[in-house]
Amino acid sequence: MGIFSRFAPQYAELGLVSIPVNREKRAQVKGWQKLGVESYRTFLIPHADANIALLDGTRGGLVRVDIDD
Numbered sequence: 001m002g003i004f005s006r007f008a009p010q011y012a013e014l015g016l017v018s019i020p021v022n023r024e025k026r027a028q029v030k031g032w033q034k035l036g037v038e039s040y041r042t043f044l045i046p047h048a049d050a051n052i053a054l055l056d057g058t059r060g061g062l063v064r065v066d067i068d069d
Contacts, residue, residue, distance in 0.1 A: 003051055005044050008043070011052075011054060017040075018052050021051045022050065025051070028047055029043060032055070
């Protein structure tokens, strides 16, 4: 199970929008700016092994942390 397919459903339960991205952190889908929380379902099979990005938008109280190894 890939990163996107493993974690996107969990983030959706928290109300966060997730999109599949490549190693360079570029979105693998078009129109990602307008996606909703449940949009991840559309990408589970074709992008199961993609990395994941979260759209924090205007959701109050969210602290963004970016950690790379």
